[in-house]
Amino acid sequence: MTRLLVEAGHEAIAVELPGDDETAGLTRYADLVVDAIDSRSRVTLVAGSLGGFTAPLVCERVGVEALVLVNAMIPVPGETANEWWAHTGAIEARDEAARVGGYGPFDVASYFLHDVDAAIAAEGEPYQRFEADIAFETACDFTAWPAVNLRVLAGAEDRFFPVDLQRRVARERLGVEVDVIPGGHLLPLVQPQLVADYLLQTTHQGDAAAASER
Secondary structure, three states: OHHHHHHOOOEEEEEOOOOOOOOOOHHHHHHHHHHHHOOOOOEEEEEEHHHHHOHHHHHOOOOOOEEEEEOOOOOOOOOOHHHHHHHHOHHHHHHHHHHHHOOOOOOHHHHOOOOOOHHHHHHHHHHOOOOOOHHHHOOOOOOOOOOOEEEEEEEOOOOOOOHHHHHHHHHHHHOOOOEEEOOOOOHHHHOHHHHHHHHHHHOOOOOEEEEEOO
């Protein structure tokens, strides 16, 4: 996806977060994204999955022009990622979607890789790491979501965060409606062109896109 944004004339920065570092956590994640943004202006910040807990911390430290949450967890101030599951009913929603869809209990292949091209999945295998507990235990210490162009993009076939769950949480916590495109939880891998087009069409033509994916 970053290649497509660059080809469209933008700078795209994919921020690698130290998810397996037990000494890191949300504050360190935010530090790395802020450092990547540096002095750039007109930034579109893109956050996926657990990156939704990093995004508001970044936005309280640097100005961004737009924020796009992609199949992301949406916290309230002071919430931990561990608490988010119970507060939103995410596990119950996931289990019900699995029952209706007939794809069974959680496993990585069924919930994350079911629509990812096998070659792409194999290419990423050496880089897989377990997320350290500290990322889920740290409170997301922010005041409020930023008053910027804020979008929520969901995959219609996301099995990890079913689209109806994402719609409800986005309405309750952000007061916004979710935009939906085909694809599962790993949308930038499954639908890179659609995600890139969405970013270009719904946000201002910013100078950089900093992606926080974990």
